[in-house]
Amino acid sequence: MRSDPAEFQLVAPGTLQGVVSLLAAEPGAWLPIAGGTDVMVQYAAGKLPAHRLVSIWNLPELRRVEVLPGEIHIGAGCTYTDLRNHAIVANEFSLLARAASWTGGIANQNRGTIGGNIVNASPAADSLPALLVYDAELILVSVRGERRVPYRDFHTGYKQTRLAADELIQSICLSRQFAGYVSYTRKAGARNAQAISKVCVAALGTIRPADGVIENVRIAAGSVAPVPIRLVETERLVMGRMVEPSVLALAQKTAAAEIKPIDDIRSTARYRATVAGNLVEEFLLTLGSGKPAI
Amino acid sequence: MTEPVANSDVRENGLSELSFTVNGERKTVLVFPMERLLDTLRQQLGLTGAKEGCGEGECGSCSILMDGALVNSCLVPVLQAKDANIVTIEGLAQGGKLNDLQEAFLQCGGAQCGICTPGMILATSHLLRKKPYPAMEEIREGLSGNLCRCTGYMQIFDAVAEAARRKGEITT
Numbered sequence: 001m002r003s004d005p006a007e008f009q010l011v012a013p014g015t016l017q018g019v020v021s022l023l024a025a026e027p028g029a030w031l032p033i034a035g036g037t038d039v040m041v042q043y044a045a046g047k048l049p050a051h052r053l054v055s056i057w058n059l060p061e062l063r064r065v066e067v068l069p070g071e072i073h074i075g076a077g078c079t080y081t082d083l084r085n086h087a088i089v090a091n092e093f094s095l096l097a098r099a100a101s102w103t104g105g106i107a108n109q110n111r112g113t114i115g116g117n118i119v120n121a122s123p124a125a126d127s128l129p130a131l132l133v134y135d136a137e138l139i140l141v142s143v144r145g146e147r148r149v150p151y152r153d154f155h156t157g158y159k160q161t162r163l164a165a166d167e168l169i170q171s172i173c174l175s176r177q178f179a180g181y182v183s184y185t186r187k188a189g190a191r192n193a194q195a196i197s198k199v200c201v202a203a204l205g206t207i208r209p210a211d212g213v214i215e216n217v218r219i220a221a222g223s224v225a226p227v228p229i230r231l232v233e234t235e236r237l238v239m240g241r242m243v244e245p246s247v248l249a250l251a252q253k254t255a256a257a258e259i260k261p262i263d264d265i266r267s268t269a270r271y272r273a274t275v276a277g278n279l280v281e282e283f284l285l286t287l288g289s290g291k292p293a294i
Numbered sequence: 295m296t297e298p299v300a301n302s303d304v305r306e307n308g309l310s311e312l313s314f315t316v317n318g319e320r321k322t323v324l325v326f327p328m329e330r331l332l333d334t335l336r337q338q339l340g341l342t343g344a345k346e347g348c349g350e351g352e353c354g355s356c357s358i359l360m361d362g363a364l365v366n367s368c369l370v371p372v373l374q375a376k377d378a379n380i381v382t383i384e385g386l387a388q389g390g391k392l393n394d395l396q397e398a399f400l401q402c403g404g405a406q407c408g409i410c411t412p413g414m415i416l417a418t419s420h421l422l423r424k425k426p427y428p429a430m431e432e433i434r435e436g437l438s439g440n441l442c443r444c445t446g447y448m449q450i451f452d453a454v455a456e457a458a459r460r461k462g463e464i465t466t
Contacts, residue, residue: 005326005329008328036370037351040369044330044349053328053371106436107351107366108351111365111370
């Protein structure tokens with residue numbers, strides 16, 4: 001049943017300081033809302049447990065990209081459109097820009113934020129496999145100060161995170177060390193636009209020119225486990241090997257075995273395991289071909 | 295305990311007074327801050343051009359422009375529209391005369407039942423402002439969040455191409 005707006009409170013302090021003060025005053029009482037692309041859907045369906053919300057939409061402190069020599073800090077309030085339009089994100093972190101380009105349609109990209117995608121913690125979130133392969137770190141902020149944590153440890157279970165009740169994600173830090181990598185990402189969904197993924201893979205790698213073996217490899221997948229995951233077994237297996245049929249077959253099998261997909265409304269475990277293996281194979285073929293990216 | 299932060303203009307019964315610009319006119323409304331902008335537009339301001347299709351940001355029939363950005367008004371709590379510049383389908387025609395986008399949709403058969411049309415036209419407006427000469431792939435992407443169950447989309451894509459051509463004729 002639809003929610004009654006009279007039963008909800010929404011405030012907009014207008015500054016980051018104002019928001020974290022509010023969160024600190026009553027930890028857990030206030031739900032932050034940015035562009036509303038997830039929260040408002042739950043609200044419309046009458047399924048939003050929180051009844052007191054604090055707007056973090058368009059807070060200037062959260063909506064900027066800071067470019068440093070060794071890394072970039074993406075404000076958690078940047079929208080997918082912001083990410084697509086940012087030259088350094090598009091050039092150096094193309095997996096993230098591409099994921100942003102297929103997250104919802106244009107209207108949702110204008111409102112949905114990268115921080116919201118992380119905190120919402122859906123296993124099917126499109127941008128999260130990219131953050132895993134880039135070894136992103138998060139800066140979390142509260143009145144107690146800031147702390148920097150690796151993104152790979154942030155999700156603790158289905159829709160669970162390490163964010164404390166008084167904290168917000170302030171920014172996402174990406175190290176600028178992937179210029180020479182081959183990048184690959186592909187999403188399998190029911191249609192190209194506006195579809196939540198059945199399986200999504202993001203991967204990076206390099207081949208050592210001297211002998212043609214894989215010298216760096218990072219593979220992550222979404223919609224295949226309770227949280228987005230790195231395919232560490234598959235990575236370990238292909239490291240130092242040539243891209244050849246036996247390695248491809250083994251990688252495909254290992255990837256399908258190390259994920260933990262389920263049957264749900266969008267797909268089946270069997271389909272997901274098969275497609276995840278196929279996408280890993282396609283990545284390795286791309287890597288082996290020396291062509292820049294798919 | 296005291297309320298740590300509130301909307302400056304919140305009333306005792308939870309209603310807030312806030313203002314924004316709609317189709318060039320300053321409007322002030324008395325609303326619950328979590329009310330959907332779509333409902334404020336339709337029910338308080340009588341602007342029924344934006345439609346409710348899915349109510350969850352999937353269909354685009356409630357699309358409007360907010361500070362120049364295409365958004366689904368069903369997913370915008372009205373408080374977040376405070377001081378914004380909003381354009382709805384009602385804001386496109388000037389002096390009772392359809393604008394080029396609307397004319398192009400009419401000419402190409404881009405509108406049938408009409409539920410998706412306001413959103414399609416605003417998505418087109420948003421697209422052509424960013425890409426005045428869109429390729430077919432860009433047209434498809436620009437309208438990918440707007441669903442139509444009548445036309446099969448081809449007449450709509452033709453209408454967008456025609457609108458771009460008309461705009462090009464004016465500027466060149």
